[in-house]
Amino acid sequence: MVASNWAFVTASYVITWVVILGYLLHVHRAVQQARAEYERVTGHRPEAGGAA
Amino acid sequence: MTAVAHPIDVPRSGRWTLFGVVAFAVLIFTQVFAFVTSPPDANMGQLEKIMYVHVPAAWIMFVCFVIVMVYSLRFLWKGREEDDLLAAAAAEVGATFNGLTLVLGMLWGKPAWGVWWAWDARLTSTLVLFLVFVGYLALRAFVDDPQRRGQWSAAVGILGAINVPIVWMSVTWWRTLHQTPSSAQTMAPAYLAGLWTNAVAFLLIMIYFIRRRYEAACLIRAAEHAAQATALGGLE
Numbered sequence: 629m630v631a632s633n634w635a636f637v638t639a640s641y642v643i644t645w646v647v648i649l650g651y652l653l654h655v656h657r658a659v660q661q662a663r664a665e666y667e668r669v670t671g672h673r674p675e676a677g678g679a680a
Numbered sequence: 681m682t683a684v685a686h687p688i689d690v691p692r693s694g695r696w697t698l699f700g701v702v703a704f705a706v707l708i709f710t711q712v713f714a715f716v717t718s719p720p721d722a723n724m725g726q727l728e729k730i731m732y733v734h735v736p737a738a739w740i741m742f743v744c745f746v747i748v749m750v751y752s753l754r755f756l757w758k759g760r761e762e763d764d765l766l767a768a769a770a771a772e773v774g775a776t777f778n779g780l781t782l783v784l785g786m787l788w789g790k791p792a793w794g795v796w797w798a799w800d801a802r803l804t805s806t807l808v809l810f811l812v813f814v815g816y817l818a819l820r821a822f823v824d825d826p827q828r829r830g831q832w833s834a835a836v837g838i839l840g841a842i843n844v845p846i847v848w849m850s851v852t853w854w855r856t857l858h859q860t861p862s863s864a865q866t867m868a869p870a871y872l873a874g875l876w877t878n879a880v881a882f883l884l885i886m887i888y889f890i891r892r893r894y895e896a897a898c899l900i901r902a903a904e905h906a907a908q909a910t911a912l913g914g915l916e
Contacts, residue, residue, distance in 0.1 A: 633727040633791045640787045641711070644733045647780045648707075648885065651773075652700075655892045659693070662899035666690070669903040669910075674690050 688761060688902040691895045696888065703884035710881040714874030727791055732874050734784040736882035737777045738806075742844050744774025744886060745813070749841035752834035761901065764830035767837055768820055769893035773886055775813040782806060793857055801850040802858035809847055812840035826901070 666674050714732040721728040751767035754760070785803065786796045797803065816836045823829035851858050860866055867875070 633725055636787050636791050637726050637729045640730045640733055640784050643783055643787070644737070644780065647776065651776050651889060655889055655896070658896040659892055659899070662896040662903070666899040666903040666906075669906045674692070674899055 687905050688765075688898050690898050690902045691891075693895065696891055696895075699884075700888045700892070703881070703888045706884055707878075707881040710874070710877040714878055718871050718874045724792060727788065728871065730784060730788045731871070732878045734781060734788060735875060736879040737784060738781045739879055740882045740886045741774050741777040741781055741809075742848065743883070744770045744777060744890070745809070745837075745841045745844050747890070748774060748813075748816075748837040749844075752837040752841075755830055756834050759827075761826060761830065762898065764826075764834065765897040765901065766890070766894050768817075768833065769890045769897060771813050771816050771833075771837060772893055773889045775810065775817060776889075777882075777886070778806065778810040778813060782810060789857075798857050800857040801854035802847065802856070805843065805847040805850045809840065809843045812836065812843060816840060 663674050711732065715729060718728065718732075720726050747770035748767045751763045751770065755763035755767060782803075785806070789798070789803075790796050816833055819836060820829055820833050823832060851860050
């Protein structure tokens, strides 16, 4: 007999998306803070220079 | 060994925002695709659907740690700070996917094996890998000097990445609880398309995360370089 494991399947996908979206938020904030710091120190926006 | 002294090349955001949107759209599509197309397994029922997140997360974790090793070796060889920053970005993303792999494995293990955790060769070696890269990130947080931080973390990153083939081969060398690696030889064709498409989606997400994390690290270091240059200019 095959047991219903939907609770474990659902939990797996919920955790996966929480981790991925949480990390996305973390990365987004890190980039925004870094850009602000760069702009504050150098006085110009990051896109103005550097390699693509 | 070359000293870390040259200014950092600041990468542009440019098309990477669009890349991220596409990567997330692909991930949503592949997860729906795998759910719709894969039939319940004869023994495990719907539990096989965990494979579409657990296995790609594990593969991506391996890819990240191989990137850490390659760029750590490159940093030790050439002394380019960008290589160290890229290795660190890959280590952080890899540790995230490593943690996710462990949690998803536990969610698989409880209904499949009857236990959340067992000191099985694959589980234990994956946990060791996770702890090594958590240590790598902690080390970077505690060392201020960029060159010393780069050298020490490169050494830890290379040693940690040596564990990757051990984790990969653990199910072959020590036949314990964890099943053999998922591949075309060990899986029915009905499950392969879902697995491979999700692996590609996870790969895109990984590339996006590493690139953005690297961008943030480069901006911070470039700002530090600029601040140092201003301070030195003020002293002259």
